[in-house]
Structure formats: structure tokens, C-alpha cells
Amino acid sequence: MNDRPSLRERKKAKTRAAIRKATYRLAAEHGWDATTTDRIVAAAEVSPSTVVRYFPVREDILLTDENDELLEARLRARPAGEEPLESLRAVLLEAVRTSLDEEPDETLLRARLMVEIPAVRARLGETTAETGRRLARALADRTGRSPDDLEVRVFTAAVLGALREATVHWAEHGRTDDLVALLDRTIDILKGGPALPAHP
Known part of the structure; x- marks a missing residue:
């Protein structure tokens, strides 16, 4: 039995990690109020719909x-x-x-x-x-x-x-x-x- 995550699962995990990393960096540098979804999107290089799909609430x-x-x-x-x-x-x-x-x-x-x-x-x-x-x-x-x-x-x-x-x-x-x-x-x-x- 192969327990290794599929390519799709690995890509999803990588995207989630990129969003999380960008968010933490922005929050550390600018504060939480300034860490808007638009800024997260730009820093993580993903679409707004991707951020919302993975994290429906910004605090998540x-x-x-x-x-x-x-x-x-x-x-x-x-x-x-x-x-x-x-x-x-x-x-x-x-x-x-x-x-x-x-x-x-x-x-x-x-x-x-x-x-x-x-x-x-x-x-x-x-x-x-x-x-x-x-x-x-x-x-x-x-x-x-x-x-x-x-x-x-x-x-x-x-x-x-x-x-x-x-x-x-x-x-x-x-x-x-x-x-x-x-x-x-x-x-x-x-x-x-x-x-x-x-x-x-």
C-alpha cells in the first residue's frame, strides 16, 4: 500500500504553506490589520479565490x-x-x-x-x-x-x-x-x- 501523498495533495499542501508563510511574514512586518487578503495574494503569488478556498476566514x-x-x-x-x-x-x-x-x-x-x-x-x-x-x-x-x-x-x-x-x-x-x-x-x-x- 502506498501512503505517499498524491501529486495533487502535495501541490495543495505546498500552496497552503506558501499562503501561510506569506501571511506570517506580512503580519510580522506590517501588523495584522495591514495583512489584507490582497497583500497575501500578491505575496504568495496565488489568486484571491485560492486563498478563500483554502482559508475561508482570514484568521484561519x-x-x-x-x-x-x-x-x-x-x-x-x-x-x-x-x-x-x-x-x-x-x-x-x-x-x-x-x-x-x-x-x-x-x-x-x-x-x-x-x-x-x-x-x-x-x-x-x-x-x-x-x-x-x-x-x-x-x-x-x-x-x-x-x-x-x-x-x-x-x-x-x-x-x-x-x-x-x-x-x-x-x-x-x-x-x-x-x-x-x-x-x-x-x-x-x-x-x-x-x-x-x-x-x-
Whole structure:
């Protein structure tokens, strides 16, 4: 069986990458408000219809990529007896670690824009929901439940929401701390909540 992407799929991925690269460069140089679709079209050397076809909402260029399918596959590949929270910890933290290693400037810029631009922050919630639906399907299969099961939906949404909030906290506080360590700590918080103060 040949798992190699077809020529058409490779061309689509290359086009998406070109649009994303041009957008990040423009946003870094001119700010998000000045990073118009017309400028993106010119910088990426594609047509306006191509940009809209791949990214119906401009903010999606910053927030969506091909990682959701990979995340789902990696979650399905985790050991069968592993606790769901630990499975999500492993795949999500590895994705963030890879992003920081391979695209450090883009990751930092995306975090800054999440804080500074309300439209980016609002759209993040919608794209996170789509990621959650994919991961919920994988968790449902691993636990013998339905993807629409209340516990599966609430659990997945809670984990992703917590990691999103931790990322915003990181961005608001200068983006200098170790983000992966902060997200790891966030997973621990989900296990037991904030520690109570010690009584004298």
C-alpha cells in the first residue's frame, strides 16, 4: 500500500504553506490589520479565490494547519490501557514542542496575535472546537463510547480549553517561560485543581 501523498495533495499542501508563510511574514512586518487578503495574494503569488478556498476566514491562515489529522492518528496509536488524560498530554504536548522547534517565530507571533487581536482570539475558539471533535472521535473509540457521549465531549473540551487558556496566559506574560512545561503543569491542574493554602 502506498501512503505517499498524491501529486495533487502535495501541490495543495505546498500552496497552503506558501499562503501561510506569506501571511506570517506580512503580519510580522506590517501588523495584522495591514495583512489584507490582497497583500497575501500578491505575496504568495496565488489568486484571491485560492486563498478563500483554502482559508475561508482570514484568521484561519494563522490558526489552522494539517496537524489535526496527525493528532487524531497519534492519539489512536497510544497504548490501549493508558489513561485518556495522559494520552492527550502526550500527543498535544508533542505537537506544541514540534511547533516551537520547527516554527518558533510563527508560534510566538500567533500567540501574540491571539492576545492582541479579538478576531483571532474569537476564531481560535471555533478552530479548537473542530480539533476537539476529531480527538473526541479517537477517545470515543478507545473507551468504547459514542463520540457524542457527554463525558467524552466535556472531557475533550475541558482539556483543550485549559491548554488554550494556558497559552493565552503565556502570551500575556511575555512568552518567555517554557510553554511545554506550562502546558504540562496545566494538565496536572486538571487532575486536582489549584492547591489549597496551607493552614497555620
